[in-house]
Amino acid sequence: MPEMTYREALKQGLREEMQRDERVFLMGEDIGLNWGGAFKVTKGLAEEFGVERVRDTPISENTIVGAAVGAAITGLRPVAEIMFGDLITLAMDQVCNQAAKMHYMFGGQRSVPMVIRTVFGGGKNIASHHSQSLEAWFMHTPGLKIAVPAFAYDVKGLIKTAIRDPNPVMFFEHKLVYDKKEEVPEEEYLIPFGEAKIRREGADVTVWGTFIMVHKSLEVAEELAKEGISVEVIDPRTLAPLDKKTLIESVKKTGRLVVVSEETKTGAVTAEIAAMVQEEAFDWLDAPVKRVNAPDTPVPFSPPLENFFIPDKERIARAIREIV
Amino acid sequence: MPEMTYREALKQGLREEMQRDERVFLMGEDIGLNWGGAFKVTKGLAEEFGVERVRDTPISENTIVGAAVGAAITGLRPVAEIMFGDLITLAMDQVCNQAAKMHYMFGGQRSVPMVIRTVFGGGKNIASHHSQSLEAWFMHTPGLKIAVPAFAYDVKGLIKTAIRDPNPVMFFEHKLVYDKKEEVPEEEYLIPFGEAKIRREGADVTVWGTFIMVHKSLEVAEELAKEGISVEVIDPRTLAPLDKKTLIESVKKTGRLVVVSEETKTGAVTAEIAAMVQEEAFDWLDAPVKRVNAPDTPVPFSPPLENFFIPDKERIARAIREIV
């Protein structure tokens, strides 16, 4: 099995779906011939599939998403890209009021099979308008499915599932995962939505996290193993649907939970997870669910500030130690 | 002390601030002479203060908020109105990327003293695009203050504090509170942000809720008192800053907490409250924090559907009974 980067695996998933189904097309700013996407995910696809199906758009976020909605309900399978997750603020009406609600408010007359790809996260010193993690807004929006792949293998299987889903799927990536490598099969495979993955088994404490925080948590788990603390690490892979079962079972086993994400703390996805777990597994918890998040500030620019902002391994380890 | 409606009290607060400080002005769609606001809150103010200071705008939500930002940083004190909370989806960039972050990302060079008024909630059978409760998005946005007045007395004191605050304040109202009456002093008073109000004292269980859910919880408390269940009801009044102390102290006393809001459940403000309380008062909790929310669906139109969607007294009572 070849090793490939997350970027390559994602592109491979897009390519396979475009080959399989001619209704699939991509649209977004600078995704085509001249640039190949701000993070080069679509590089080469315009050459391969033509500029009609890998369509550069004007800087019109709300209309990009709205046009994808219009295309989706009339028989196509658009994959719209918003260059940075922070810019989805400009498209919230089309995402949350139109795409998400259409199937419901029209009584199921028409499904809205579309994918919105965008990228979250800091670590690149590009400051407040290009570094946010806004997953929570969409998890709070009924009608949206949400994928949060953190590994190369997953991103390929999940993008294919996303494209085939008859509902609007928010497909969130993270700036720092694109270069992560993993073995990825060349043949086709799909990863179902709503199935978390236990990335490491452990007995003493469960860590549930997203994106880069999964990677950091695994490293922390490795280190703590040396101290005799056995950490189970769960990667949800999709937030909606959410695999509660895997998490709750793990918590019933370990009795302890740390939830980790790069989001600012108040109202983050981790708050939902903590609330849900204490509601559904209260009697199994031997300690409070601990949250590890960024502080409640915008994302700062300067390296020492941004490094302070983004949760590091030490903070994850500290949270674990506090409850085991 | 005269009884007045929430609507009147709010108008009185706006009026007093406009009289006190000529930098204060209102802008929004149909707030002026011809309409007086979709919910008639500003009716009469254009006549009183002129159309320059009670300014009708085009249907341009993002630019309404952006213009308020520009006015705020150059010496005025705008109160921008977004006619329905659902439409703030169109202004998320200016609210969350600009207003909220400006003081921080410019290193404190300039404060952004502005208020954004809007209205949430269902109960009027006006369906998916005019009935949402989106508080959680803003609670997850560092740099914003958030007021959620549920009573006439509070709305007057809080709007005045909001207008005097040097930071962007989201001032959220609810469609069904406008007609609620209460005794409201005619003289000036301010209500500080970050001070919850214990609306009813009780010993067995704490109920924390917002807007109409505070009113419903109080009625439930009354009814349960007859069965010998003593319910303490807390109204946060502001979500940011959040009065954790009053809530935690109450939970330490009662050992039980139900959190109630009209938001859809997953990722709601109530999730944050539940997560926070179990984190900070785990050892005092005798039962899981129970959440009472709307289901994870868009808001439906037809009365039986909408009535099912909005949490009712029975559901609140049931949640209480489940943990006492």
Place this chain on the structure above:
Amino acid sequence: MNADKKTLVDLYKRTLKVRLFEEKVWDLFGQNLIPGTLHLYLGQEAVAAGVTAALKKTDWIQSTHRGHGHVVAKGANMNAAMAELLGKKTGSCKGKGGSMHITQFDVGVLGATGVVASGIPIAVGAALSAKMRKANEVVACFFGDGASNNGTFGESLNMAAIWKLPVIFIVENNLYAMGTPIKLTCPSQDIAARAEGYCIPSTVVDGNNALEVYEATVKAVERARKGEGPSLIECKTYRMRGHSRFDPAKYRPPEEVEFWMSKDAVEIIKKIAIENGALTEKETEKIRNKLQKEVDKAADFAIKSDYPAPEEALEDVFAEVN
């Protein structure tokens, strides 16, 4: 005039049908049978009639918060439309949508939306889809003068223009956005003036004259089908009632109201049809009676239908994965 007699009859029927439908809605609303709010299409019937008469069944329209007229003119099942307004299970949206979301996808309605201007990008997307599918379908996108001040307007005109999409922007300029007169919010008074900046041909027509609207639309449809791109048609028109449910619309000068009331869309197209020998007075009455019966039947159907069961609120959030 390049409309034949059959077309004149068609225009008369569509205009009148919308009128009768809306009058019945107003009536039911008065009887407290319609929950929520309402944005009546009364007065603007000629726009929907003229536009839809120039479209094929397989063409699309995008509607607004003031959508009953669009949907009915496009050929909606009136029973399902009326039932939707009453919040019944038999409504086209199973009672989940109501007035502001009245939609019948199977007759070519992309959707009715409560967010002003939010349909414009969706129409552009449908037109993009038509083009990419080589389907030769056209999309007519309705929106108001007020909507033209929202950001999606410029974004969408631009996108349609650069990709030469088969979409027709139909501006229903009824001179007000709620209580706000257009003179306060639009410097040119003509929305059409904004099309040129995007190299989109535009025209201003009497929106109370279904024939004028029709003829302008025919040209735009032709252009669209030939792959020459979008057009914009601004229809000057007027609401016969207030903006919504409880609006007495006192902010409108009486002379203005009077002027427009004298330009009754039904009377205008009736006169044209009769003058051109397409219909006799008697035939118009026959048509009216027939349509009135249909509308009455629809109201009856709606009233007799059941409300959805409360738990149906939980259905339809997602389409099923197959």
Place this chain on the structure above:
Amino acid sequence: MNADKKTLVDLYKRTLKVRLFEEKVWDLFGQNLIPGTLHLYLGQEAVAAGVTAALKKTDWIQSTHRGHGHVVAKGANMNAAMAELLGKKTGSCKGKGGSMHITQFDVGVLGATGVVASGIPIAVGAALSAKMRKANEVVACFFGDGASNNGTFGESLNMAAIWKLPVIFIVENNLYAMGTPIKLTCPSQDIAARAEGYCIPSTVVDGNNALEVYEATVKAVERARKGEGPSLIECKTYRMRGHSRFDPAKYRPPEEVEFWMSKDAVEIIKKIAIENGALTEKETEKIRNKLQKEVDKAADFAIKSDYPAPEEALEDVFAEVN
């Protein structure tokens, strides 16, 4: 030409200062001293120079993601500007903003923003404020050709027009938005064409000629101060480098690049100044030396300054209530 000699000197100085600043930035970036990304203003200096020379100190500008030039031309403290780019505590934003948010409010910069087109409504609001405060201040709002396709563009032009606000929209049309050539995204090629729809007077000028930009701005400023409302000036210009940090800009045809490289903003204004007897060759050299020293000093200051302490990340979220 209605510019006097003093103005020509001023224009030369501003243009050159921006050039030298940006060259230094490029240099520091090459030394890995600037974290994150960068959008250099090299090539477009004449726009910022010409516009700001026509403004008073008390007037405002709204900047963009490509903001260094605007800020420096408006009279920023260069030490604080350079330190901000390096992420130092002494930066004008205490290291919290960096290149995309480089802002000095006290010299009249409303802000630099990473969200394309998001500054336009803010400029409109500042102009509204100037008008309401009767302050006779003018706001110049910079943005790109790409930004003109975003919804706030139309919304903001409209709002400025209906309220006759003292704002000047400066479109820096550098023919590309990242790698996307304007011919793919703007049917008219001239953004100015869009102003007419909002009854806003517009003009297209050579954006590499500071004098042309200046003269157009002077007229617009006059109009604004007289209370006659907004204007739009489209400046045709070109980036000397790629869009951002690592963009080699290979998507631009060599002839096009060559053509624009021959239109060097500094050389153009220098030639005009000399031809009009405002400066001698020797004087221009003296100015260059002086400015170069200032810039070098700024770089030095920035390099020697400390980084903020990590916990400072927690400061400045809110202004203190007093």
